[in-house]
Amino acid sequence: MARVKVPRKSTAIDMTAMCDVAFLLLTFFILSAKPKTQDPVHADIPASTTIQALPESDFSSLLVAEGKVFFSVEGADVRLETLKGMADQYKIAFTPEELKAFTNLESVGVSITFLKAYLNMTPKERSSVAQPGVPVDTTENNELYWWVKNARKADKLVHNKELRIAIKGDSKEEYPTIEKIIKTLQKQKVNKFGLITSLRTVAK
Amino acid sequence: MAELDTSGGGKKGGGKVRSKKASTRVDLTAMVDLAFLLITFFILTTTLQKPKAMDLTMPDKDEKNDQLPVPASRTMTVLLGSKNKLEWYIGEPGKSAPTKESFGKDGIRKTLLEKGSEILAKSGKGMIVLIKPSDKSTYADMVTIMDELNIVNNQQRAIVQITPMEIELLKRDGIY
Numbered sequence: 456m457a458r459v460k461v462p463r464k465s466t467a468i469d470m471t472a473m474c475d476v477a478f479l480l481l482t483f484f485i486l487s488a489k490p491k492t493q494d495p496v497h498a499d500i501p502a503s504t505t506i507q508a509l510p511e512s513d514f515s516s517l518l519v520a521e522g523k524v525f526f527s528v529e530g531a532d533v534r535l536e537t538l539k540g541m542a543d544q545y546k547i548a549f550t551p552e553e554l555k556a557f558t559n560l561e562s563v564g565v566s567i568t569f570l571k572a573y574l575n576m577t578p579k580e581r582s583s584v585a586q587p588g589v590p591v592d593t594t595e596n597n598e599l600y601w602w603v604k605n606a607r608k609a610d611k612l613v614h615n616k617e618l619r620i621a622i623k624g625d626s627k628e629e630y631p632t633i634e635k636i637i638k639t640l641q642k643q644k645v646n647k648f649g650l651i652t653s654l655r656t657v658a659k
Numbered sequence: 660m661a662e663l664d665t666s667g668g669g670k671k672g673g674g675k676v677r678s679k680k681a682s683t684r685v686d687l688t689a690m691v692d693l694a695f696l697l698i699t700f701f702i703l704t705t706t707l708q709k710p711k712a713m714d715l716t717m718p719d720k721d722e723k724n725d726q727l728p729v730p731a732s733r734t735m736t737v738l739l740g741s742k743n744k745l746e747w748y749i750g751e752p753g754k755s756a757p758t759k760e761s762f763g764k765d766g767i768r769k770t771l772l773e774k775g776s777e778i779l780a781k782s783g784k785g786m787i788v789l790i791k792p793s794d795k796s797t798y799a800d801m802v803t804i805m806d807e808l809n810i811v812n813n814q815q816r817a818i819v820q821i822t823p824m825e826i827e828l829l830k831r832d833g834i835y
Contacts, residue, residue: 467684470686470687470688470690470691471687473687473691474687474690474691474694477691477694477695477698478694480694480698481694481697481698481701484698484701484702484705485701487705488701488704488705501798501799501802501803503711503713503802503803503805503806503809504806504809504810505711505712505713505714505806505809506711507711507712507713507714508711508712509711509712519798621712624798624802625798626797626798626799627797627798627799628797628798629794629795629796629797629798630739630792630793630794630795630796630797630798630800630801631794632798633798633801634792637717637818641717646716646717646718647714647715647716647717648714648715649712649713649714649715650712650713650714650715650802650805651711651712652711652712652713652802652806653711654711655806
């Protein structure tokens with residue numbers, strides 16, 4: 456009797472399609488991911504139950520920690536216009552290189568008089584400089600007031616939209632610092648703004 | 660690697676020596692492993708870092724003329740002190756003794772719900788909450804109290820400047 460031979464099958468699986476899908480997804484996630492920006496000071500943000508998401512553009516945030524304020528605005532084009540506005544305001548001429556450097560700058564944490572020197576530094580030198588924060592006080596003409604004002608003007612000019620402003624404050628920040636900022640915003644009739652919080656579930 | 664040798668061994672003895680044809684197949688297992696590892700990493704880092712924003716609307720400062728008078732009987736004033744403590748009273752300052760309380764669901768939230776429904780039953784209108792953060796209170800306290808008001812669905816609230824008299828009240832209770 457002839458023995459029936461069962462042909463042995465290869466255990467290899469064709470991975471080509473799986474590999475294609477995996478890399479397609481990988482490419483998608485890499486491209487859609489926004490690089491996490493490094494904050495100049497660490498802020499431990501408080502938690503709340505609100506689930507309103509922040510907009511991606513036409514948005515400015517004020518980072519408040521250790522009694523300092525850092526100003527930042529989304530979008531390179533808006534940043535450029537903002538600095539041009541500030542240059543007019545404080546009569547400081549910026550070179551095209553400095554303007555370009557500013558569009559890549561994540562946040563402003565130095566006074567306008569020091570900004571020119573700060574922009575001429577290399578990124579490595581910048582990280583070694585302790586940023587004192589944007590000067591802010593209770594008077595009508597503080598620098599933060601003009602940064603916000605010029606950013607709002609710039610956004611209106613570039614995108615024709617209202618700039619949304621949000622405060623990103625450290626939990627342990629004392630109230631007077633926050634109050635100064637709220638007052639500065641209210642002086643230019645920004646009565647509605649956001650407070651950036653992390654998500655918390657309601658304890659029932 | 661992921662492939663078993665199923666050729667069944669070479670022929671024994673004699674015959675022409677033939678060079679074996681090399682397979683053109685590349686083993687993709689390791690590559691797929693790596694790709695999925697990176698995908699997992701990117702999924703986790705992108706979705707977990709979404710900050711949320713709470714809207715805060717401050718009363719307009721300039722238009723003094725169209726401000727409505729606030730009835731004291733419907734007003735609850737919350738004073739924020741140090742050490743995450745607060746005090747509240749209903750009505751005009753000085754006339755009713757403030758109650759010291761802490762944050763959380765058994766603290767201020769319970770009070771807000773109780774007093775809110777009490778005032779609603781009495782006057783038929785909602786409670787107005789005035790928040791007065793003192794200089795010793797933190798930003799987190801302010802956010803927490805606004806959040807509590809959101810949780811209890813309070814519609815009328817405002818952040819107001821604290822008065823020296825109210826600071827005295829906080830000092831007396833040791834939370835300033």
